[in-house]
Amino acid sequence: MEDYITRTIFRYVLLFVLVYGVYIVFHGHLSPGGGFAGGVVMGMGMILYFLIFGLGKGKYRRLPMDAAIIVIGIGGFLEGIKFLLPHEHGPVGLPGTLFSVGIISVVNLGIGLLVASTVLSVFYLLVGEA
């Protein structure tokens, strides 16, 4: 899409969208939100990129999809930590502060990455079919 306005505004918006997603992910234990919601926000930012700039050409076309699959694996591994280490909670800080829950932040980050890349790959599959 050769629209100058959307491109320009997008350049300013994308950073805020991604940072807001990361913010939601890491404040999952302090406020409503968490891995799922933040992951969806991050994924939406990336989908916005592909909606405005179009999919890549040639062999780069499938690159985000492959990257998404790999990130899904990493996120799934981070999420699986809570099953591998059932009673470990890691270092805990003062309640109510950002880094106060130890391993749960890691798990949340894993869920966030997983959801973001899943949303992206679903978008890719839908567009690839069309």
Place this chain on the structure above:
Amino acid sequence: MHLWDSMPFLLIIFSVLCAFISPVFARWKREYSPYLAIFSVTVSFLNSCVLAYRVFCGGIIYYHVADWSPPWGIEIVIDELSAAMLLLLSGCCLLITFYSIRALPKEIPEHATGWYYTVLLLTLTSMMGMVITNDIFNFYVMVEVTQIGACGLVAVRGGKHSTEATLRYLMLASLGSGFILFGIGFLYQVTGNLNISYIAAELAAVRQQYPFLIWATMSFITVGLGVKAALFPLHIWLPDAYSSAPSPSSAILSGLVGKVYIVSMIRIYMLVFGFQVFHDTYMRYLIMLMAAAAILFGSFFAFVQLDLKRRLAYSSVAQVGYIFLGFSLGTTWGMKAAFLHIITHAFMKICLFLSAGAVYYQTERTKVIQFSGLGYQMPVTMAAFTVSAFSMVGIPLFGGFITKYGLAMGSLEAGNPYFIILIVISGLLNASYFFPIIWQSYFTSEHNTKLVMDRVPLSMLVPIVIMALGVIYMGLFPGGPLSFLERTVNRFLL
């Protein structure tokens, strides 16, 4: 001994891992992707063998996922029924995966191979999870994963018909899972628990207070699982989905996926509500009526189909009716017949669908009127087909006879001898749509009656033959499986 204890969890997690490695692996080495699936299913099969042995020797296995004890965490309980189902699921899936190596390239587009094994392994895993979980919400998640996997198994063929069938299956199945989730919501609201044992204990205490809510819950779960298991008036997605899927997928869908929902339904009725509630509410008579209608109309519809796989699909509707009939009779023999028929029907239907696939592989014939002379061109396949068809009809010495006998005994026990007439009629109907195929294939060929060996690869023939041998085994020596299942039946019918 940590590994030994956490075996039920490894059973689930390992095949999920292999399922998601499969598409990546397929992009790298496509021709080896079946072997990864075979490796994974073999591990599952050995694992289930060990678990079944442990259940057989040491009684029921309880396992708490991630060491969270029951009211909070997910509990896995493997009793005799679960162990038998685990063996059945992984064993049949192993044979079907072997069959898929050579049969698939003819039936699905090449780039879909890796994803096919993904959905196969996911379906297998979630089915195994469904029979062993003791947490009702975990059960719902497994139901959903099975549903998506099963839809993927249909959709993997591509093309107009299979896409359309997938969409219809997906719509109706998600309607059904909505009903299941609402039923679970009612249960949670009444009891405040998600663990099946705890729900049962709470429910026994408050049963008198909420008669209508329990009735509503039972009907929601009946409808939800009935749609997925294709109980008669809710079966409309079934013929398209089974007939347009590739043959190994049809075998899995018909032989395993449909059965798992029935087993789960029986477990929920007997373990959550208890036999007394099931016996007192009218739900039992409703299921009985629907099952009787399924037996009659399924056979009638099968009789008029000309496409072989459609005929087999409608015959599945009738056979599901047998299982529901035995379970709704509510007697010892009826229940035993239902469980036996789950196993026997899995063997028979998988054998029939795989034979249909083999016939398509060699001759590209799909209609039932094109079978003339096939008995001489494909002797092994047609022999297995004949064995399974005889068993469907209920001829003695084959597996189907034992379950029909058990159903007759069960209906006598329940004081409903009319069902014997129904069973006889349905046996005749089965004969009327299976015998013409067999007659054609052996006795109507004018030309080339020279006996030649099948031109089908060995990896496809061996699973068919093993399934046929299984049918014969179930007919000749039903004592072993029966005694294994008897403990469960006695526990259910307390």
Place this chain on the structure above:
Amino acid sequence: MNAAIISTNYPYIVAIILFCLGCLCILTQHNLIKKVIGINIMQTGIFLFFIAVGNIKGGIAPIYDPSLPGDILYINPLPSGLMLTGIVVSFSVTAFALVTIVKLYHYYGTIYAPDIMRMR
């Protein structure tokens, strides 16, 4: 069934209405996208039901905060957690259905179910 019961339990009634509307939408709409919307409406009704089960009047979100008094009421977080899983499942079913509809549109050039039935 008096007015008080209805007014205190209105989320349940809304949930049942949404569930029935979704079922009706799946079964009677001819447009395939509308059928998918029906699935989503139905699932939303179920989510509302679960969250209403977990809600306590006057309770706050179950996040531990040392500055709050000790006798404060927290709502039950378990149904919300369950519904997070339910939303993910509903998302994947929706995605699968939409991909299938896109493919059907390729084959038939329409997403109107009676036309597809006619073209078979």
